[in-house]
Amino acid sequence: MDKYIEIKNLSKSFDETKVLINLNLNIKKNCISCIMGPSGTGKTTLVNIMMGLIEADSGEINGINPNSIGVVFQEDRLIEHLNAVENIYVVNNKTQSRENIISQLNFLGLNKEDIEKPVKNLSGGMRRRVCIIRAILFECETIIMDEPFKGLDDSLKKKVINHLVNNRKGRTILVITHDLNEAKELNAEIIDFTR
Amino acid sequence: MKINIQNKKKNKRIIKILSVSFWLFIWFVLSSIINMEIILPSPYKVVITLLELSIKKDFWISILLSSSRIIIGFLLALIVGIIMAIISCNLWVFETIIDVPMKLIKVTPIASFVILALLWVKGKNLSVLISFLMVMPIIYTNVKEGIKTTDAKLLEMARMFKIKKINIINKIYIPSIMPHLSSAITVGLGFCWKSGIAAEVIGIPKKSIGFNLYEAKINLMTKEVMAWTVVIIIISIFFEKVVFFIVERWRIKWINT
Numbered sequence: 117m118d119k120y121i122e123i124k125n126l127s128k129s130f131d132e133t134k135v136l137i138n139l140n141l142n143i144k145k146n147c148i149s150c151i152m153g154p155s156g157t158g159k160t161t162l163v164n165i166m167m168g169l170i171e172a173d174s175g176e177i178n179g180i181n182p183n184s185i186g187v188v189f190q191e192d193r194l195i196e197h198l199n200a201v202e203n204i205y206v207v208n209n210k211t212q213s214r215e216n217i218i219s220q221l222n223f224l225g226l227n228k229e230d231i232e233k234p235v236k237n238l239s240g241g242m243r244r245r246v247c248i249i250r251a252i253l254f255e256c257e258t259i260i261m262d263e264p265f266k267g268l269d270d271s272l273k274k275k276v277i278n279h280l281v282n283n284r285k286g287r288t289i290l291v292i293t294h295d296l297n298e299a300k301e302l303n304a305e306i307i308d309f310t311r
Numbered sequence: 312m313k314i315n316i317q318n319k320k321k322n323k324r325i326i327k328i329l330s331v332s333f334w335l336f337i338w339f340v341l342s343s344i345i346n347m348e349i350i351l352p353s354p355y356k357v358v359i360t361l362l363e364l365s366i367k368k369d370f371w372i373s374i375l376l377s378s379s380r381i382i383i384g385f386l387l388a389l390i391v392g393i394i395m396a397i398i399s400c401n402l403w404v405f406e407t408i409i410d411v412p413m414k415l416i417k418v419t420p421i422a423s424f425v426i427l428a429l430l431w432v433k434g435k436n437l438s439v440l441i442s443f444l445m446v447m448p449i450i451y452t453n454v455k456e457g458i459k460t461t462d463a464k465l466l467e468m469a470r471m472f473k474i475k476k477i478n479i480i481n482k483i484y485i486p487s488i489m490p491h492l493s494s495a496i497t498v499g500l501g502f503c504w505k506s507g508i509a510a511e512v513i514g515i516p517k518k519s520i521g522f523n524l525y526e527a528k529i530n531l532m533t534k535e536v537m538a539w540t541v542v543i544i545i546i547s548i549f550f551e552k553v554v555f556f557i558v559e560r561w562r563i564k565w566i567n568t
Contacts, residue, residue, distance in 0.1 A: 167471060193468040195465065197486055
């Protein structure tokens with residue numbers, strides 16, 4: 117079994133803008149890695165290629181199964197009229213019970229009242245936690261998270277990070293973040309995208 | 312705040328009643344000035360005529376037959392419009408082929424359709440065909456718009472998380488289509504009444520509202536023409552309210568389940 121997700125000579129342009137130019141990178145599997153760097157350096161583009169959402173112009177990625185990825189997108193991408201439990205249950209209905217989903221949501225600070233509301237009525241921080249639990253509970257080999265902790269205050273962020281680490285179950289986790297403290301809290305390997 | 316909203320609602324209702332009374336008054340004054348029933352009968356005379364008509368069995372049979380034909384046309388348009396929109400969104404060749412007749416139907420005058428259709432179908436089925444033809448493009452266009460404007464990022468999320476197709480339809484597509492479908496139904500219903508009755512006036516099938524309107528017109532029975540027009544307006548508003556109520560209930564139920 118591969119120890120790394122191998123990215124070889126990966127390039128991607130949008131119109132005239134070259135976002136990734138011959139990128140070579142090895143990402144340790146079954147570990148937590150943080151991709152860090154300023155905006156516009158191609159972090160989101162890279163993970164979108166890894167997830168198969170966009171195609172690279174050239175190059176290849178080996179060692180990742182695009183059919184087994186749980187995601188926390190940069191935008192929440194929740195089904196707005198459904199409540200938190202149903203948003204998670206709809207992607208995990210074979211593997212998770214509603215009771216387990218509720219207990220996870222409770223653990224991250226969403227009370228009964230919050231859980232029953234359509235997610236469109238939840239605060240940004242609550243919505244983010246719903247997204248994170250949705251990805252954690254999804255049965256997959258890799259979890260990709262694009263700025264997953266934005267909108268969370270420091271104490272809540274700590275709690276969410278601990279929950280993520282405790283429920284990793286040996287999976288590869290790739291987190292895009294601007295915050296070095298988050299990377300430290302996650303005890304993650306840092307991949308620097310600063311050019 | 313609550314009292315304010317209630318007062319506003321009450322005031323709106325009073326203004327509505329006053330507005331209707333104002334126009335009835337204008338009608339009454341005009342009919343008194345003209346003083347010729349054949350040109351403009353008074354509202355009172357029209358109401359009396361309506362009451363006289365309503366005690367006849369044929370009056371109710373005409374309403375029932377016309378309504379059922381128009382509603383059949385409407386329901387057919389609803390079903391076919393939705394199916395065609397779904398196919399169009401999945402098959403661009405079909406969409407390209409079907410877009411031309413849809414646009415043509417939209418810009419063709421009802422009268423041209425009715426006269427053409429009279430060559431193909433019997434008078435009594437004309438209103439079914441015409442209501443169908445007038446409403447179907449509205450349903451088709453709106454449902455297609457609803458499908459196409461479904462949040463692409465949400466669909467991407469569904470793909471990543473392997474959400475079942477049935478859940479994608481139920482929880483993502485249908486809530487996106489519903490507002491479009493709801494407005495298409497409201498607009499389409501009004502349209503199908505107008506076009507359906509117009510078709511009956513030209514096709515003159517026996518025991519229909521259109522036939523009665525036509526008969527009243529050629530016999531210069533203006534009171535009857537206006538009484539039947541009032542009937543058409545009442546039925547049209549009634550159906551619009553009932554259907555809107557059903558659609559809204561269904562939409563809310565769908566979202567809640």
